[in-house]
Amino acid sequence: MFLTNMxxxxxxxxxxxxxxxxxxxxxxxxxxxxxxxxxxxxxxDLLAASDMLLLGALKKKVEDFLLSHTDSVNCI
Structure with a gap:
């Protein structure tokens, strides 16, 4: 975005x-x-933003956070 002619x-x-x-x-x-x-x-919100902005390392951190906070009660 900033390094090209956009x-x-x-x-x-x-x-x-x-x-x-x-x-x-x-x-x-x-x-x-x-x-x-x-x-x-x-x-x-961070997952969506990191995906949109192609911030792979941040997206992985958020995914790991979500996985560690998912259980049978809140997964639906």
Whole structure:
């Protein structure tokens, strides 16, 4: 997006319509630090955002979190 001749390359602002502000903040913190606080409240949004933005390492972290928090009571 920023390294090719796409519209966002010359822009000071990029709008990500499918990502909430709170998820966006978490993503920026993750991209700068490599750390992220995945919770039951943000896991689904982070999974969708990491998939959309092709952040494979983050997607794997979220998938692992979801797998570790899935049981026979909440899997439906």
């Amino acid at each position: 519209l966002e390359r010359g822009s000071q602002e990029v709008v990500l319509n499918d990502i909430s502000a709170s998820t966006g903040v978490l993503l920026v913190e993750y991209l700068y630090s490599g750390n992220i606080d995945i919770t039951q409240l943000n896991a689904q």
